[in-house]
Amino acid sequence: MNLLWELVKKEIKETFRNPRYIVFTVLFPLIIFPAIGYLYNLGFQTAQERIATLTVYVVDLDQDEVSQKFIQYLQDRNITVELVDPSQIDGLDYVVLFILPENLTESYLSGERGSIEIKVRIGSVSFSSMGVLDIGNRLVAGFEAYLRREAMIEAGLDADFLNDIFSTDVYVRVEDWGMELPSQQLASLFIQIFIMPWVVFGLVVSILQVSAAMLSEEKEYKTLETLLTLPIDRKILALEKIMGSMIVAFAATAAYAAGFLIYVAMLGFGTRFTVTGGEGLDIIEESLSISLRPEVLLLLTLLFFLTVLITGGIGLLVSLFTQDTKTAEGVAATVSMPIMMIILLGALIDLSLLPDYARMVYFSIPYVYLMKSFEYLVIGRYEMYVVGIIVNIVWLVIVMVVLAKMFESERILTMKISFKLGLKRRLLS
C-alpha cells in the first residue's frame, strides 16, 4: 500500500508538471461552465432589455385613420414609436419596423384585407435573438383584436363576445422521459440539452489524452522496461496507473463539479421569457427550477467519476499499442471520435423511434448517462443515475480486467499498431 502510494505520487508529479494537462482537466471545466452560463444569461438579458426599452419604428404611407390608430395603440401601451421616412430605412438602428401601406385605411373600410410589412433586425442568428422574431406579429394581432372590439362597441354589440373562448395550455409528453411538461419549459430545456454533449466530449478528450500519455510516456522515455522488472506485482502496477488517472479524474471531477454548480446557480438567476399576447408585451418568467439535493449530487458525482475512470482505462489501453506520447495522443483523438458520435446521437435523434434492441444497445453505452445527466436532473429521473452507475461499473470491470491481463503479458512491451504493415498488406493483396 505504501509502495503503491509512492508510485502514484510519482505519477502525479509527472502528470501535473505537464501544464497542458492542468489546462485540459482543471482549467477547462472551471472556465467553460461559468462561461456558458454567463453567455447564456447575457443573451437573454440583452434580449430582455431590448424589449423593455423597445422603440418601434413605423413608416406611415397610409397617413390615415387606421395608421393613426395603430400608432396610438402602440403609444397607449408605453411603446415608443418613431415615425420614419422610407428613405431613412437604410442605416436605421431598428429592431422592429412596420411599413403601413398607402391604402391601409381604404382597404380596411372596404372590408378588404390590408397587408402590413414587418421588418425585424437581429444581430446574429442565435437562441437569444429568437424571441424578437415574433414581436411584430403579436403587436399586429393585438391591434386587430382592438379594432374588432371598437367596431363592435360602435355597433352596439357586446364586445365581451370577443374575449377568447378557449385558453390553451400545451403539454408535451416526452416518451423518453415518461413524463409530461409544459411546452414552454421544454423549449428552454432544449438549449441546455444541446450544450451538455459538448461539455462531456471535452472531458472525454482531455482524460483520454492524459491517460493515454501515462503509459506511452514510460515507453517513450524508456522507463517501462525498468519498471516491469522491479519487484512489484503487475496488478499493482496496473492499479498504480489506474490510480494515477483516477487522481487526474478526481481533479477533473472536482473542477467539473465546481463549474457545474456555478452554472446551475447562474441559470437560477437567469429568466427565460416568452413574449406573449395581444395586449402589449408581457414577459413570462419561466425559470428552470433545479434543486440539487445532496444525495442527487452524490449520485451525479459518482456517475461522473466512473465515466471518467472508464475513459482513463480506455486511454491506458490505447497507450498499450503506442510507443510514444504523440502517437498515443493521436490514437486517443481517433478513439474519441466514435465516442463523440455516440454522445451526439442522443441529442440529434428521437430515441423512441429506434427499435427496442437499438435502444438497449444505446443505453448500455457508459457515456450516454453523463450526456443525459442534465436532462435527468431537470426532470428528476434520478433512478437513471443509478442505472448509469451500474452500466458504468460493468464497463469499468471489463476495462480493468483487460488492462490487468495486458499488464501481465509481455504484450505491454511488444504490442504496436502497425498502420504501415496493414497498409502494405492491403496494397499487396
Added chain:
Amino acid sequence: MEAVKVENLVKKYGNFVAVNGISFRVEEGMIYGLIGPNGAGKSTTLRIIATLLKPTSGRVSVFGYDVVGEADKVRRIISYLPEEAGAYKHLTGYEYLELMAKIYAGDGYREYVERGVELAGLGGRIYSKIGEYSKGMLRRLLLARALMTLPKLAILDEPTSGMDVVYATEIRRMIKRINGEGVTILLSSHNMLEVEYLCDEIGIISNGRLIAEGSPQELKERYGGENLEEVFTNLVRGV
C-alpha cells in the same frame, strides 16, 4: 549454485527467430559476458532472463526460480539495466534513487540510497532534475540504481554504452567492486577490452546461436588470437 541456467532457449518475434536454441550457465559470484554482432540476440536473451519477455520454448531459471512460472520471485533477486533506458525526467536523481530503493526495501531504503548516491558519483548534481542530465550522467544514475540494492544477479545490457573513456573505466571498477560484494553479474558488451577486463566467462552469440564459450584466456588459446577482438572477428566470419 547456478545463478542463471539457460536451456535450449528459443525466442521468435512472429516468424522471425531472434534466439535459436541457446544454452549456458552462469555460476554464482561470477561476471559473465555475452558478446556478438548487432542483432545477434543478446538483448533478447537478457530480456527473457529479466522476465520481460517469455521464451517461445526452452527453460530459463535464475537461482533455481523459473523466469516464467516464478517471475515474481526472480524479480525480487535481480536488477536489470536495459540497453536503452531513461528515468523520470521530472524527478531529481536523488528522488529517483529514493523511489527505487523504497520499492526494493520498504523502510530500510536509506542504506540503498546512500550506496546509490555514492555509486552514481554525480556529486551535487544528484539533486538536479534528471531531465537536465547528460547521456553519461543518466547512464551512471541508472547503473547505480541497478547495483545499489546488491541484487543476487545484476543483468546489465551494454552498461558503458555512450560513455567516454574515463567514465567507462570508473564504471568498470564499480562493477568489479559490487561483484566483490557477492553480486553475480551478467552483461553484454561490444567492447572487447571491457569484456576481457571484467568477465570470468564469455559467451559469443551470432545469429541467435551460442557459437563459443569460455574464459577470455581459453577463448584466445582455442581460437588462436592475440586478443579477444581477433577471436571474435574470426569466429563471426567463420560461422
